[in-house]
Amino acid sequence: MPGFPHAMPLAGFIGGLMIGFAAAIMLLGNGRIAGVSGMFARVLALSxxxxxxxxxxxxxxxxxxxxxxxxxxxxxxARFPTSLGLIAVAGLIVGIGTRLGAGCTSGHGVCGLSRLSPRSIVATGTFMATGIATVTLMRLAGVVS
Known part of the structure; x- marks a missing residue:
């Protein structure tokens, strides 16, 4: 919200509450973790x-x-890479990581951390470290600013 920098923390706070509320509804109402990768796999009948x-x-x-x-x-x-190939490779890498990590950032980062799951703590630390390294490398290479 340009021109309203003070509103951004509030928007983030409200968004975080909404995500937490949705995850709680999913867990309490259905007994399932609200992980995006698991939901997407169900849509594709992979799970x-x-x-x-x-x-x-x-x-x-x-x-x-x-x-x-x-x-x-x-x-x-919002800016996205202009290369469709880069987007496809990135999506493939994310999908492989999701399978190897037995979940995604929403499942581990939101739901797993709130339950103090050791596996989710390690997975979220790994997500964050690789994300930071990727952005740093892409900035150094001049791919993103």
Missing amino acids: EGGAPWMMALLFTAGLPLGAALTAANVNVE
């Missing part, structure tokens, strides 16, 4: 059991829809 298929579809569809609604109502600038 058995858990949330019903329609619930997983709505959860997964709500992610880009929520981002689109926010972008339409808040003056934000």
Whole structure:
């Protein structure tokens, strides 16, 4: 929200509350961790059991829809790499990491950390370290500013 820098921490706080509330509803109402990779796998029928298929579809569809609604109502600038190949390779690497780590940042970082899961603490530390290293390397290479 350009022109309103004081509103950004509040927006982040409200967004964090919404994510936590959604994760709590999922855990208490369905007994499942609200991990995006698990939900997406259910939509693609790569995973058995858990949330019903329609619930997983709505959860997964709500992610880009929520981002689109926010972008339409808040003056934000988003930049993405122009190379479709780079996006495809990045997505493949994220998918492999999600499988190797038995979950994604939402499952480990939001739900696992709140439960003090040792596996999630290690996984989230790994996500953060590789993310920081990737951005640093891309900035040094001049790929992003």
